Amino acid sequence: MLLRITILKKLCFTVLAVMSSLAIAQTGGVEGTITDTNGSPLPGVNVLIQNTNKGAVTDFDGNYVISDIDNGSYTLVVSYIGFKTEELPFTVSGVAIQLNVSLQEDLMSLNEVVVTGSGNPRKKMESSVAITTMGSKQIEEQAPQSTADLLQSIPGFLVETSGGETGNNLFARGIPTAGAYEYVQFQEDGLPVFEDGALQFANIDNFQRTDLTVKRLEAVKGGTASIYASGAPGGIINFISNTGQNEFKGTTKLTVGDYGLFRTDFNLGGSIIEDKLFYNVGGFYRVDDGIRDPGFKANNGGQVKFNMTYRFDKGYARIHFKNLDDRTIFYQSTPFIKDGDKVKEYPGFDANYGTFANREMTKINVPQGGGGFFKADLEDGIHPRTNAVGGEFKYKLSDIVSVKNSFKYTDINLDYNAIFAAAWMGGVTSQADYATDLGIASGDAVFTYNNGGGALPSNINLKRADFWNIRKNMNNFANNLAFNFNWDKINLNVGYYYSNWKSNQNWNWSSFLASVEDEGRLVNLVDSNTGTEYTYHGISGISWLQRESQIKGTLNAIFVDAEIEATDDLTLNLGFRYDDDKYSGAGDHGTWGNDIGVLPNNNADNGVNILTGNYIYWDYDVSEFSYTAAANYKFSDNMASYVRYSRGFRSPIEEAFYIAVESGEGNANQAFQDLEPTKVNQTELGFKYSSKKLALFANLFHMKLDNITYQDIGAGGVSERKFANVKNTGLELEAIVKLGDFNATFNGTLQNPEYDGYEGSQVALNGNLARRISKFYCNIRPDYNITDNFNIYAKYSYFGKKYHDIENTFELPAFGVVNAGASYKINNLRFGLDASNLFNTIGLTEGDGGAPADGDVFLGRSILGRAVRLSVAINF
Numbered sequence: 001m002l003l004r005i006t007i008l009k010k011l012c013f014t015v016l017a018v019m020s021s022l023a024i025a026q027t028g029g030v031e032g033t034i035t036d037t038n039g040s041p042l043p044g045v046n047v048l049i050q051n052t053n054k055g056a057v058t059d060f061d062g063n064y065v066i067s068d069i070d071n072g073s074y075t076l077v078v079s080y081i082g083f084k085t086e087e088l089p090f091t092v093s094g095v096a097i098q099l100n101v102s103l104q105e106d107l108m109s110l111n112e113v114v115v116t117g118s119g120n121p122r123k124k125m126e127s128s129v130a131i132t133t134m135g136s137k138q139i140e141e142q143a144p145q146s147t148a149d150l151l152q153s154i155p156g157f158l159v160e161t162s163g164g165e166t167g168n169n170l171f172a173r174g175i176p177t178a179g180a181y182e183y184v185q186f187q188e189d190g191l192p193v194f195e196d197g198a199l200q201f202a203n204i205d206n207f208q209r210t211d212l213t214v215k216r217l218e219a220v221k222g223g224t225a226s227i228y229a230s231g232a233p234g235g236i237i238n239f240i241s242n243t244g245q246n247e248f249k250g251t252t253k254l255t256v257g258d259y260g261l262f263r264t265d266f267n268l269g270g271s272i273i274e275d276k277l278f279y280n281v282g283g284f285y286r287v288d289d290g291i292r293d294p295g296f297k298a299n300n301g302g303q304v305k306f307n308m309t310y311r312f313d314k315g316y317a318r319i320h321f322k323n324l325d326d327r328t329i330f331y332q333s334t335p336f337i338k339d340g341d342k343v344k345e346y347p348g349f350d351a352n353y354g355t356f357a358n359r360e361m362t363k364i365n366v367p368q369g370g371g372g373f374f375k376a377d378l379e380d381g382i383h384p385r386t387n388a389v390g391g392e393f394k395y396k397l398s399d400i401v402s403v404k405n406s407f408k409y410t411d412i413n414l415d416y417n418a419i420f421a422a423a424w425m426g427g428v429t430s431q432a433d434y435a436t437d438l439g440i441a442s443g444d445a446v447f448t449y450n451n452g453g454g455a456l457p458s459n460i461n462l463k464r465a466d467f468w469n470i471r472k473n474m475n476n477f478a479n480n481l482a483f484n485f486n487w488d489k490i491n492l493n494v495g496y497y498y499s500n501w502k503s504n505q506n507w508n509w510s511s512f513l514a515s516v517e518d519e520g521r522l523v524n525l526v527d528s529n530t531g532t533e534y535t536y537h538g539i540s541g542i543s544w545l546q547r548e549s550q551i552k553g554t555l556n557a558i559f560v561d562a563e564i565e566a567t568d569d570l571t572l573n574l575g576f577r578y579d580d581d582k583y584s585g586a587g588d589h590g591t592w593g594n595d596i597g598v599l600p601n602n603n604a605d606n607g608v609n610i611l612t613g614n615y616i617y618w619d620y621d622v623s624e625f626s627y628t629a630a631a632n633y634k635f636s637d638n639m640a641s642y643v644r645y646s647r648g649f650r651s652p653i654e655e656a657f658y659i660a661v662e663s664g665e666g667n668a669n670q671a672f673q674d675l676e677p678t679k680v681n682q683t684e685l686g687f688k689y690s691s692k693k694l695a696l697f698a699n700l701f702h703m704k705l706d707n708i709t710y711q712d713i714g715a716g717g718v719s720e721r722k723f724a725n726v727k728n729t730g731l732e733l734e735a736i737v738k739l740g741d742f743n744a745t746f747n748g749t750l751q752n753p754e755y756d757g758y759e760g761s762q763v764a765l766n767g768n769l770a771r772r773i774s775k776f777y778c779n780i781r782p783d784y785n786i787t788d789n790f791n792i793y794a795k796y797s798y799f800g801k802k803y804h805d806i807e808n809t810f811e812l813p814a815f816g817v818v819n820a821g822a823s824y825k826i827n828n829l830r831f832g833l834d835a836s837n838l839f840n841t842i843g844l845t846e847g848d849g850g851a852p853a854d855g856d857v858f859l860g861r862s863i864l865g866r867a868v869r870l871s872v873a874i875n876f
Contacts (some may be wrong), residue, residue: 002139006461006579006828017037019157019865020114021176022592024642026070026071026094027068027069027070027071027092027094028071028092028093028095028096028097028098029065029066029067029069029092029095029096029097029124030049030066030067030076030090030092030096030098030099031063031064031066031096031097031098031099031103032046032063032098032099032100033058033061033063033064033100033101033106034047034058034062034064034080034100034101034103034735035062035063035100035102035103036083036102036103036105037102037103037104037105039102040062040334040788041058041060041061041062041063041855042058042062042080042103043058043059043060043061043467043828043875044057044058044078044080044082044249044875045057045058045062045064045078045079045080045103046078046079046080046245047064047066047076047077047078047148048076048077048079049066049069049074049075049076049077050073050074050075050076050077050087050575051075051793052074052618053275053276053311053312053313053391054066054068054275055245055246055275056245056246056247057245057246057247057249057647059247060827060828060875063341064459065096066095069092069620070092071092071094071192072091072092073089073090073091073092074089074090074091074092075087075088075089076088076089076090076099076101076102078103080103081109081135081136081137081216081455082105082106082109082135082137082138082298083103083104083105083106084104084105084106084111085111085113086101086103086715087110088101088794091427096410097752101394104692105738105845106690106695107690107691107692107694107695107736107738108124108690108695108696108697108734109124109133109735109815110123110124110125110688110690110695110697111123111124111690112124112132112133114127114133114218115190115217115218115238115240116131116187116190116218116220116228116236116238117129117131117220117223117224117225117228117236118224118228118493118561119183119228119482119491119492119493119495119561119563120484120486120491120493120561120563122563122571122671124688124697125634125637125640125688125690126571126632126634126640127204127632127636127642128223128571128573128630128631128632128644129154129221129222129223129224129630129642129644129686130220130221130222130223130597130684130686130697130701131218131220131221131223131743132153132154132155132217132218132219132220132697132731132734132747132749133216133217133218133219134150134153134216134217135215135216136212136214136215136216139210139214139216139217140736140830140832140873141783141793143819143821143832143834143836143869144210145161145836145864146161146164146165146166146168146205146210146696147166147168147205147208147209147210147616148160148161148163148168148169148170148205149161149567150210150217151170151219151237152423152779152797153747153779154219154221154733154747155221155532155699155733155734155748155749156172156173156221156222156235156699156701156730156732156746156749157170157171157172157184157221157235158171158174158749158773158777158799159171159221160845160846160861161178161845161860161862161863161864162331162843162845162846162860162863163323163330163331163332164290164291164292164299164328164329164330164331164864165299165329166203166205166206166328166330166382167203167328167330167382167418168203168205168528168687169181169203169845170184170233171772172184172221172235173222173234173235173682173701173728173751174219174256174703174726174728174730174751174752174753174770174773175233175234175703175705175708175726175753175770176223176708176724176753176770176771176772176773177198177708178197178653178655178725178737179198179203180197180202180203180204180235181197181198181203181204181205181236182197182198182650182653183231183232183233183234183650183678183680183737184197184207184225184232184234184236184237185197185225185229185230185231185232185233185235185236185237185813186204186208186235186239186618187229187238187239187515188208188238188239188322188388189238189239189240189241189320189392189406189758190231190238190392190406190480190643191406191407191408191478191480192476192478192499193208193388193410194207194412194474194476194501195230195476195478195499195501195553195555195696196501196553196653196654198653198654199472199474199503199551199654200505200655201414201416201470201472201505202412202414202416202472202503203470204380205815206328206384206385207324207386207412208239209284209326209815210239210250211265211267211280211282211283211284211301211303211305212242212253212265212266212267212282213239213241213242213267213280213283213305214239214240214242214282215240215242215243216240217237217238217239217240218236218237218238218240219235219238219444220234220235220236220238220474221235221680221699221732222234222235222644222646222684222701222703223235223628223630223644223645223646223684224561224573224575224628225648226577226626226628226646226647226648226649226680227559227561227575227576227577227626227627227628227646228559228561228577228752229581229647230497230499230555230557230577230579230581231651232648232650233626233646233648233649233650233652233678233680233682234680237435240839241280241305241307241320242267242269242282242309243269243278243280243307243309243318244269244271244278244279244280244308244309245269245270245271245278246270246274246275246278247270247271248268248269248270248271248784249268249269249270249875249876250266250267250268250269250875250876251267251873251874251875251876252264252265252266252873252874252876253265253266253268253871253872253874254871254872255869255870255871255875256628256869256871256874257288257868257869257870257872258508258867258868258869259288259289259290259291259293259865259867260287260288260289260293260295260297261286261287261288261289261869262286262287262288263284263285263286263287264284264285264286265282265283265284266282266283266284267280267281267282268280268282268613269281272308272844274687275310275311275758276310276311276312277308277310278310278311279306279307279308279309280305280307280308281304281305281306281307282304282305282544283302283303283304283305284303285301285302286299286300286301286302286326287299287300287301288300290329290355291353291865291867292329292331292352292354292355292357292864292865293353293355294329294355294357294358294359294378295358295359295519296359296362296378296379297327297379298326298328298329298381298414298620299326299328299329299381300326300327300473301324301325301326301327301328301383302324302325302326303322303323303324303325303326303386304322304323304645305320305321305322305323306320306321307319307320307321308320308324308748311599314395314396315393315394315395315396315402315607316393316394317391317392317393317394318386318391318392318393319389319390319391319774320389320390320391321387321388321389321681322385322386322387322388322389323387323705324384324385324386324434325384325385326383326384327379327380327381327382327383328381328383329355329357329381329382329418330381330382331355331357331416331861331864332356332418332419332421332422332741332861333420333421333422333423333846333848333859333860333861334346334349334351334354334355334356334421334859334860334861334862335349335428335463335516335857335858335859336351336842336844336857336858336859336860336862337855337856337857337858338852338853338854338855338856338858339854339855340854341589341811341813343813343815343842343844343860344727344842345842346428346516346857348460348516348517348518349516349517349518349520349837350518350865351520351842351862351865352837352840352862352864352865352866353840353865354518355419355784356419356421356463356465356514356520357378357418357419358514358519358520358521360450360451360521360522360538360754361378361419361465361467361512361514361538362377362378362379363375363376363377363378364376364377364378364467364469364510364539365690366510366536366539366543367542367596367598367599367605368543368596368608369479369543369596369608369610370534374469374508374543376417376467376469376508377417378417378418378419378467379417380415380417380687381417382414382416382417382418383414383415383416383417384396384412384413384414385412385413385414386410386411386412386413387411388408388409388410388411389408389409390406390407390408390409391406391407391408391495392404392405392406392407393405393406399485400485400487401483401484401485401486401647401771402483402484402486403481403482403483403484403499403700404481404482404484405479405480405481406479406480406696407477407478407479407480408476408477408478409475409476409477410474410475410476410477410478410733411474411475411588412472412473412474412475413472413473413474414470414471414472414473414474415469415471416470416472417467417468418465418467418468418470419465419466419468420465420466420468421463421464421465421466421514421540421847422466422849422859422861423848423849423850423858423859424463424849425464425511426463426464426859427463427467427849427857427858427859428461428462428463428516428859429461429462429463430457430461430462430571431445431447431456431460431461431462431741432445434462434872435525437614437874438525438534440525440529440534441527441529443528444527444528444530445525445526445527445528446525446526446527446528447462447523447524447525448523448526449515449522450521450522450523450524450535450538450820451521451522454586456515456523460515460516460517461515461516462513462514462515462516462523463514463515463516464511464512464513464514464540465511465512465513465514466509466510466511466626467509467510467511467512468507468509469504469507469508469509470505470506470507471506472503472504472505472628473503473504473505474501474502474504475501475502476500476501477498477499477500477501477503478497478498478664479498479499480495480496480497481495481496481497482494482495482496483495484565484797489564490562490563490564490565491562491563491564492560492561492563493559493560493561493562494557494558494559494560494564495559495560496556496557496558496559497555497556497557497558497559498556498557499553499554499555500552500553500555501552501553502550502551502552502553503552504549504550505547505549505550506546506547507544507545507546507547507548508545509543509544509546510539510541510542510543510544511539511540511541511544511546512538512539512540513534513538513539513760514538522538523535523538523710524537525536525540531533531601532601532602532603533599533601533602533604534602534603534604534689535602535604536599536602536604536605537603540604541604541607542596542604542605542607542608543608543609544607544608544609545590545609546590546609546610547587547588547589547590548587548588548611549585549586549587549588549656549658549791550585550586550587550656551583551584551585551654552583552584552585553581553582553583553616554581554582554583555579555580555581556579556580557577557578557579557580557581558577558578558582559575559576559577560576560577561573561574561575561579562574563611564577569633569635570631570632570633570634571631571633571634572629572630572631573628573629573630573631573632573644574628574629574630575627575628575629576625576626576627576628577625577626577627578623578624578625578626578641579622579623579624579625579626579649580621580622580623580653581621581622581623581624582619582620582622583619583620583621583622583657584617584618584619584620584623585617585618585657586615586617586618587615587616587658587736588611588612588613588614588615588616590609590610590611590612591609591610591612592607592609593606593607593608593609594607594608594609594610595607595608596608596610606792611804613682618672620652620657620672622649622651622677624649624677625647626646626647626648626649627646627647628644628645628646628647629644629645629647630642630643630644631643631644631862635857638689638690638691639688639689639690640687640688641684641685641686641687641688642684642685643683643684643685643686644682644683644684644686645681645682645683645684646681646682646684647679647680647681647682647806648679648680648682649677649678649679649680650677650678650680651677652675652676652677652678656675657672660846676707677707678705678706678707678708679705679706679707680704680705681703681704682701682702682703683701683702683703684699684700684701685699685700685701686698686700687699692738693737693738693739694735694736694737694738695733695734695735695736696733696735697733697734697735698731698732698733698734699731699732699733700730700731701728701729701730701731701732702727702728702729702730703726703727703728703729703730704725704727705725705726705727705728706725706757706813707725708724708725708726724755724756724757724758724765724806725755725756725757725758726753726754726755727753727754727756727769728751728752728753728754728770729751729752730749730750730751730752730753731749731750731751732747732748732749733746733747733748733749733750733863734746734747735747741784741785741786742782742783742785743782743783743784743785744780744781744782744783745779745780745781746778746779746780746781747778747779748776748777748779749776749777749778750775750776751773751775752769752775753769753770753773754766754768754769755767755768755769755770755806763808765806766865768803768806768808769803769808770805771802771803771804771805771808772802772803772804772808772846773802774799774800774801774802774814774846775800775801775802776798776800776801777797777798777799778797778798779795779796779797779798780795780796781793781794781795781796782794789824789826790822790823790824790825791822791823791824792820792821792822793820793821793822794818794819794820795818795820796816796817796818796819797816797817797819798814798815798817799814799815799816799843800814801813801814804846804847804848804851804860805847805850805851809851810847810850810851810852811851812844812845812846812847812860813844815841815842815843815844815863816841817836817841817843817863818837818838818839819834819835819836819837819838820834820835821833821834821835828874828875829872829873829874829875830871830872830873830875831870831871831872832869832870832871832872832873833868833869833870833871834868834871835866835867835868835869835870836864836866836867837863837864837865837866837867838866839866840865840866841863842862842863843862843863844860844861844862845861845862845863846860846861847859847860848860848861
């Protein structure tokens, strides 16, 4: 009996061993090393098994391992931004196989798959749109000081960066605007940062920061932008976030600068459940004095972003969250002197580092007409508190049909504090002229510094500088639902987009009397004969403008986009979008010139603007079709060309709706009879080429724009109301040359945006260059690898002359800017040294007021002075 039991045990153990070995033999793995063509390992490469959730990311030595793969035949997809994607078949039969891959550099990422402006992600080489992409490595190499600074590297976008980190302006393909980001849409992961990027004092870059959480940037110019976004015929700028992977990895970065900069960034990602549940978290904190130092911390704050992704066999679900709490300074006009065809520095006021903002202006505490005081703090600067939460869900319903739904809710509280010194507030003036304008007899005007009471030197001039406080409560819910039908030769994307948004705002503006000098100070004025004071602690005008208003928008749009593979080389694209958009609002502009009588024998409270509570209400509806048609032909794997026609529109901007409020008309809607959306028609011809040493992307375009509206704020806080047509023909060009260890990139735009359609007394304006738009601007960036780890670069940016005014009488000279730097890599460390505006160029992006004569003092906005930053990044 004992013998039988022993034999039975051995038999069971044998059976179990055989079954275990058979079970183990049902799975295997794949592993290897990913290198470039020089044999150097590539860290951070995505290695995926096609049509599965299995994948890996290479380590610092370029190694990857994917295990527990069922026996069978598969395709390994190896992708890395800046390199051509490789697809390699392999078979698993119970053991781990070795599969090493050498990736070839893709100089312009023309073989990279893009998702922006498309329902069917395609390689850039196969796409029929003008699109620029930048991965995290390229963004790091650009060393941008702001989002606007980064966008300067995109041809077709003329970007002004003189405002500082935020509050800048972008002109897409020669479309003139009053400022902001009026004809493009900023997106994060395919949904708008906020639906309208050009609300008053809410330039969309106020709410978007570029940090280590950004995986790549995709910018579509024209083309399908009007199909995949409402009111964005100029383009879509999509910031795509990192989303996590099986292996835990991350980056931290520390940056310091010669303007008191301390900045720390981080990004971490990994899996909670391997192959199923992934996370990514990152953000930054930054504090600095500002390149134009106001005497206090100019920029201070940061953001945190988080997302989590659950992957299943037929799709994925993702949630994401962003919190932004950041303060940035806004730089406005400063004085210059016209010197023939050039400009020069105003004596005693540094053109590169000077600003009217200073510590004495930080606290404003002024009496109000209804009692109490209004308080604000300039140190808060442009201060958004933003919370955005959303998600997306994608599911494959069948072999043909898939569905994707994305949504996001954004809540923004913006406290906007800035010093404005526009020309319509008065130019730079002598003390004598300032007193005479007020009717003070010669010799009776006594000017003293507010801080300390010392007499103002007689050679110091004066300027009115305003403290503008705008408080905005904004929210936006957006949802995009799309069904994709993928047949053999046709890919059809059908969707419905819904968005509702609201912005409540309250303005309170007061005027300072400031000395025109570096580190300027507040000034008081007293008439020694009458004893009358003309200032209140340096404030010459208490709450001279108040506004309380609301604007709301509800957007409903359906869109259809079809990709048709007519042949193996010819792809056709057809798309249309129908928008049914409704806007409404209310506003109280107040009554002017009230003497509130709280300051005895003082004129600073004589011109107060008081809200009345008498709101004017308005409604405005827009129903528009947008459409596009294109064809892309591949001559070879390395060369393609496309042609496209598109029609889009942009609804009137917020300022346009306040005309009736400002004029006090009883029926606001009557003022909108001649207010129409801007219509934008574009024809494009593109060419793409890529080889080992040269990559080229050229796009020739012609645009016709009808009913461009200008709504700049002018004297008395009243918006101007001007309309025009513009036509523009231009060429956008990107090129990369690689010769061994030497590389050079170029991007530039040549165009001729001219006014058209003026009649009667304004017919002479036809043919004038659209204001604030250069005919030519470009960037050239050569770099050289001294060793495999040590790289140096220089960058030259050129901006051609332009005009501040429609009449083309106020010319802003051309200028060029030089940046330079170096980087050194050792294992997982990267050291960077970057210098911007190396030679302290004076470069005017905007003028102010009328055309100055030679030798005149005028006001304008110049780019920031030289700044140097040192950084160290650690990848782990």
